[in-house]
């Protein structure tokens with residue numbers, strides 16, 4: 306059992322799990338390269354211990370996960386994910402090109418002990434895109450069609466636990482449920498590392514999920530949890546614009562196309578309320594096919610990474626930090642030419658003697674395996690979920706698990 310605040314959550318030690326049929330929610334949502342292939346498989350590898358334990362305890366295991374969001378380039382099927390998992394597990398993970406239809410249900414019904422299946426991208430099911438309370442999600446077709454086929458539901462998807470979607474909160478109300486080993490390890494480790502006494506705390510927040518990150522910065526500021534928030538990626542562009550800096554036509558067009566300009570009033574309110582937000586002093590840009598460094602007040606070209614001076618200044622702030630949390634890259638790291646900013650802040654954090662928490666699928670890939678057994682380094686599978694958990698928000702998937710049907 307794990308206790309988080311007033312929530313009591315069962316683990317794999319608290320359920321009768323032998324010879325059963327288990328629905329396992331994982332988060333194998335991974336960075337995808339421009340050819341549609343998995344760029345970094347850290348999240349798939351993270352789930353291996355949970356899957357192995359369930360198989361060794363003679364269960365048949367059906368995994369369900371999302372990948373990307375409809376309309377985004379990384380919204381792909383999970384066939385390659387099943388192949389990668391088969392390699393890591395050294396057993397066959399059968400990919401089923403269905404989620405809750407008759408083909409999937411028949412395959413699940415005919416499974417034998419020890420077999421492992423990965424269903425297709427759950428966000429192909431329209432209901433999965435709607436967030437709502439567990440009581441509402443328990444009545445979706447996804448839950449009604451799949452739950453009768455299983456004995457238990459295990460949620461190992463810490464990285465998606467901030468989404469109140471059917472595959473994350475609908476099942477615990479209708480079947481015995483527990484946290485998987487990734488979920489258990491994340492919430493236990495983070496609760497131990499991230500304490501009020503450990504200060505100063507520096508957050509390095511980049512990437513492209515601007516709305517999520519804005520909400521996180523509002524939480525961190527309201528609860529005075531962060532001593533400094535160093536911004537990169539599109540987050541930095543939002544706050545630079547909110548400070549009245551003109552980033553140039555091309556970048557403003559990108560922000561407008563992504564709906565980020567509408568968030569300026571919220572960012573401005575945060576800055577006026579004294580949020581400890583730092584923006585880059587320079588950027589790495591691409592202009593007429595050339596890559597240049599440009600000061601923040603005179604941006605010419607398309608922003609692709611933070612500049613060298615920003616990397617140095619951010620690194621100096623990180624060196625004095627007791628706890629450094631990094632989530633979301635400083636630049637477009639899918640392109641090798643724009644990884645320097647992320648590498649610099651990661652290097653500074655790892656050279657620091659304090660705790661380091663790295664989260665988010667893209668940012669974890671910047672570690673490039675440099676993760677010798679460092680007791681002060683926690684590599685989280687979560688990005689937004691990690692930060693919302695650290696900022697004290699209740700995560701819907703954890704709350705749903707605490708309501709698990711006995």
Ligand SMILES: Nc1ncnc2c1ncn2[C@@H]1O[C@H](COP(=O)(O)OP(=O)(O)O)[C@@H](O)[C@H]1O
Pocket residue numbers: 511512513514537538539608609610632633634635636637638639664665666667668669688689
């Ligand atoms: N300046 C930028 N302009 C556009 N996209 C950016 C920029 N900097 C970073 N990104 C994008 O942010 C994405 C990662 O964001 P996010 O998913 O929030 O990170 P994580 O997976 O670490 O949580 C990457 O696809 C990267 O290309």
Ligand SMILES: O=C(OP(=O)(O)O)[C@H](O)COP(=O)(O)O
Pocket residue numbers: 332334373374464465468514664665666686687688689690
């Ligand atoms: O990648 C994820 O979140 P993250 O980018 O905050 O790490 C999770 O898989 C959640 O994905 P979502 O933000 O599309 O719901």
